[in-house]
Amino acid sequence: MTEYKIEIIKTFDYGRPVIENGYANQTLCIDISDLGISIKPVTEKMKEVFIGGKGFDLWLLWNAVTSSTKWSDPENAICIASGPMGGTPIYPGSGKSIVTTISPLTGSVIDSNVGGYFGPYLKFSGFDALEVTGKASKDVVIFIDGIDENVQIFEAPGLPDDSYDLSAVLTERFAKGKPRHISVVSTGPGAKNTLIGCLNFTWYDLKRKRVRYKQAGRGGIGSVFADKRIKAIVARWDTVTIQTNNPADKNSLKAVGKKHSREIVELDPKQNEMAKIGTTHLVSIMNDFDLLPVNNFQYGRHPEADNIGQEVYRRIFDAGYDGCWMGCTLACAHGVKDFVPLTGPYKGTKVFVDGPEYETIAGCGSNLGIFDPHAAIEMNFYCDAYGLDTISVGTATAFAMECFETGLINEAHTGGMNLSFGNRLAALEIVHQMARGEGFGQIVGRGVREMKSIFARDFGADPDLMQDIGMEAKGLEFSEYISKESLAQQGGYGLALKGPQHDEAWLIFLDMVHNFMPTFEQKAEALHWFPMFRTWFGLCGLCKLPWNDVMPEDNKETPEPAKVMKHVEWYEEYYSAVTGRQISPDGLIRMSEAVYNFQRIFNLKMGFGQREHDNIPYRAVGPVKTVEYESRHERYDKQLVEEHKVDIAGKSTEEKVAILRKLREGLYEKLKDAVYKRRGWTNNGIPTVETVKRLGIDFPEILELLKTHGVE
Amino acid sequence: MMIRVNGKKHSWYEGMTIKDLLKDFNDSHLYAVVRINDKHVSRPNFEKIIIPDNSEVFLIPMIAGG
Numbered sequence: 046m047t048e049y050k051i052e053i054i055k056t057f058d059y060g061r062p063v064i065e066n067g068y069a070n071q072t073l074c075i076d077i078s079d080l081g082i083s084i085k086p087v088t089e090k091m092k093e094v095f096i097g098g099k100g101f102d103l104w105l106l107w108n109a110v111t112s113s114t115k116w117s118d119p120e121n122a123i124c125i126a127s128g129p130m131g132g133t134p135i136y137p138g139s140g141k142s143i144v145t146t147i148s149p150l151t152g153s154v155i156d157s158n159v160g161g162y163f164g165p166y167l168k169f170s171g172f173d174a175l176e177v178t179g180k181a182s183k184d185v186v187i188f189i190d191g192i193d194e195n196v197q198i199f200e201a202p203g204l205p206d207d208s209y210d211l212s213a214v215l216t217e218r219f220a221k222g223k224p225r226h227i228s229v230v231s232t233g234p235g236a237k238n239t240l241i242g243c244l245n246f247t248w249y250d251l252k253r254k255r256v257r258y259k260q261a262g263r264g265g266i267g268s269v270f271a272d273k274r275i276k277a278i279v280a281r282w283d284t285v286t287i288q289t290n291n292p293a294d295k296n297s298l299k300a301v302g303k304k305h306s307r308e309i310v311e312l313d314p315k316q317n318e319m320a321k322i323g324t325t326h327l328v329s330i331m332n333d334f335d336l337l338p339v340n341n342f343q344y345g346r347h348p349e350a351d352n353i354g355q356e357v358y359r360r361i362f363d364a365g366y367d368g369c370w371m372g373c374t375l376a377c378a379h380g381v382k383d384f385v386p387l388t389g390p391y392k393g394t395k396v397f398v399d400g401p402e403y404e405t406i407a408g409c410g411s412n413l414g415i416f417d418p419h420a421a422i423e424m425n426f427y428c429d430a431y432g433l434d435t436i437s438v439g440t441a442t443a444f445a446m447e448c449f450e451t452g453l454i455n456e457a458h459t460g461g462m463n464l465s466f467g468n469r470l471a472a473l474e475i476v477h478q479m480a481r482g483e484g485f486g487q488i489v490g491r492g493v494r495e496m497k498s499i500f501a502r503d504f505g506a507d508p509d510l511m512q513d514i515g516m517e518a519k520g521l522e523f524s525e526y527i528s529k530e531s532l533a534q535q536g537g538y539g540l541a542l543k544g545p546q547h548d549e550a551w552l553i554f555l556d557m558v559h560n561f562m563p564t565f566e567q568k569a570e571a572l573h574w575f576p577m578f579r580t581w582f583g584l585c586g587l588c589k590l591p592w593n594d595v596m597p598e599d600n601k602e603t604p605e606p607a608k609v610m611k612h613v614e615w616y617e618e619y620y621s622a623v624t625g626r627q628i629s630p631d632g633l634i635r636m637s638e639a640v641y642n643f644q645r646i647f648n649l650k651m652g653f654g655q656r657e658h659d660n661i662p663y664r665a666v667g668p669v670k671t672v673e674y675e676s677r678h679e680r681y682d683k684q685l686v687e688e689h690k691v692d693i694a695g696k697s698t699e700e701k702v703a704i705l706r707k708l709r710e711g712l713y714e715k716l717k718d719a720v721y722k723r724r725g726w727t728n729n730g731i732p733t734v735e736t737v738k739r740l741g742i743d744f745p746e747i748l749e750l751l752k753t754h755g756v757e
Numbered sequence: 758m759m760i761r762v763n764g765k766k767h768s769w770y771e772g773m774t775i776k777d778l779l780k781d782f783n784d785s786h787l788y789a790v791v792r793i794n795d796k797h798v799s800r801p802n803f804e805k806i807i808i809p810d811n812s813e814v815f816l817i818p819m820i821a822g823g
Binding site: 315316317326329330333334355356359554558559596598600601602606 | 763764784786787789790792795796797798799800801802815817818
């Protein structure tokens with residue numbers, strides 16, 4: 046048992062408000078520099094414009110920081126919120142939290158959504174959102190006790206460093222015999238020593254009698270958390286029922302919740318089997334369509350891909366219920382029992398691994414040229430335990446490996462490590478070095494953008510080539526899909542507010558496979574509707590998987606099957622039943638538009654958010670190297686000849702690469718034009734005054750900011 | 758000599774591929790993935806994968822993911 050001391054340094058008592066139609070109507074603000082704790086009201090205007098979840102987070106963060114705030118400044122805030130529907134136990138996927146902060150990778154706003162019980166427990170304890178600012182001089186634990194109605198801050202020397210042990214210890218410490226009443230947010234030593242740290246949010250698995258983990262992975266939020274010397278934030282709440290969220294119309298909520306839950310129970314076993322194999326089914330499908338990232342996004346398929354696909358993980362996953370929120374019938378958060386790592390501090394001991402999901406398998410597997418399912422599990426385990434984002438770890442390590450294989454760096458730079466693609470032990474060693482804050486792993490942990498600078502400055506590597514193959518945009522590492530063959534998905538990545546994460550728009554199948562959007566206008570419409578609707582889930586405390594990862598059987602007969610309008614209508618009913626506010630499908634999009642445009646303008650405030658910041662590396666657009674072109678030469682030759690009327694007779698591969706590049710880069714710029722126009726932005730990617738007025742976000746400081754950028 | 762497609766009985770013949778099966782459906786362009794029993798098969802393989810007799814086949818309009 047871990048030996049540690051725990052000393053209360055601050056206690057703040059409060060009276061817990063009654064939840065009204067999904068809202069606690071107040072937020073909790075903690076400044077850990079001076080141990081200041083205060084409560085701010087949530088106004089009707091705030092609910093009307095920002096709805097909740099990410100909207101509340103962004104508003105709190107906007108008011109906490111200035112345009113010159115850096116990620117490590119005390120005034121940078123970490124904001125966590127669920128949303129008005131968050132914490133509903135009968136509607137699938139209703140336990141999400143959204144976390145925002147100023148990112149160490151991008152210098153601007155990052156948001157990351159995560160399962161686990163924390164967001165709902167925070168709300169039921171009396172707070173729609175939590176804002177933590179300041180920096181502590183010693184490691185602290187924040188405890189929000191909704192049952193006893195107080196907030197406490199502890200110093201606790203001797204607690205475990207890694208998130209895996211730490212969360213279990215703190216759950217036991219605060220549970221008072223009821224571990225399901227506890228959710229812990231924490232990170233680990235990797236977050237402290239890199240810029241790609243994640244946060245682990247826990248939920249307690251009653252059947253397996255253990256703490257389980259979900260990750261707010263993207264953008265280095267865990268590194269901000271560690272830099273503030275927050276060891277953990279713990280929430281304690283009691284039993285949750287449908288009444289806990291005090292919905293406006295309980296009967297309607299029960300009716301719509303039952304419809305969606307039953308549909309999933311009936312159809313998921315016939316469709317993607319998320320409840321059994323999670324997102325692992327995507328590996329073989331992506332491979333078949335040439336979309337699985339292999340060797341730093343050079344290639345889209347590999348003959349060994351099935352070794353890390355669903356058929357294998359179906360056998361490895363521990364069978365049983367895996368819902369990261371109560372009552373979710375999709376229940377896709379699978380795990381591996383009694384896994385025995387071959388490396389690191391847990392070498393030779395049995396651990397439970399939460400995951401892996403598709404992104405981790407692709408990022409820490411195929412993209413590193415590794416097709417060993419157990420290596421991906423071990424990478425997953427240590428990234429979680431150390432508090433590292435598996436996507437950034439995967440994409441950053443893949444970049445370093447390609448630089449190594451290309452000769453841009455060598456063993457003199459890597460501390461003697463052979464970083465060839467496929468080297469499992471080297472990939473794991475990179476992760477361990479990140480946790481220890483030493484060696485070449487520490488450089489990889491700075492992310493792709495900083496690596497490019499370091500390799501050019503200190504190792505003499507070719508900056509132009511690294512710009513082409515370094516898979517980051519806005520400073521954030523790409524998530525794990527090949528976007529070369531889908532212009533719409535290039536936009537989905539490049540135009541995403543926080544950087545290239547697929548949660549805003551995942552249009553590969555619609556665009557590339559189904560050809561549902563052949564024109565620029567159709568692509569622009571998709572790059573308006575989908576990001577807006579996906580944003581809506583983050584405002585409300587919801588997971589988007591029940592929306593479109595299970596399809597109604599009659600969906601294909603509807604006019605717009607991609608939008609799954611039957612489910613959109615259910616979400617309208619759900620929103621109205623909880624909040625008491627009537628809404629139309631257009632109204633859902635309108636809600637998101639306000640927050641979405643606000644976030645775009647927040648980027649502008651931080652010095653970004655313009656056309657040039659939506660650029661993406663050419664690897665995301667087309668083949669950089671001749672070997673990439675040749676791996677798909679039939680496709681590329683056909684495109685040049687048939688679509689672009691280029692006479693390729695007698696042209697070398699180098700020449701064809703150059704011609705294709707010019708054409709594709711031109712198309713991407715045209716796509717920007719079309720999307721900006723559809724979104725009501727200037728040609729420089731800035732929302733117009735008319736747009737902000739239409740959306741009700743024409744606050745004086747926003748109009749002033751637009752004016753300074755020539756928009757008035 | 759029968760398979761089930763989305764829970765409904767469907768005729769089958771020796772050597773029937775997924776591509777052959779989809780000819781019986783007007784909306785075949787919507788399907789990027791077909792599941793035969795426990796195995797997902799993507800469109801690039803529709804032509805070469807032969808459906809065994811007595812299979813449970815599910816047509817999946819793959820627009821989800823991500």
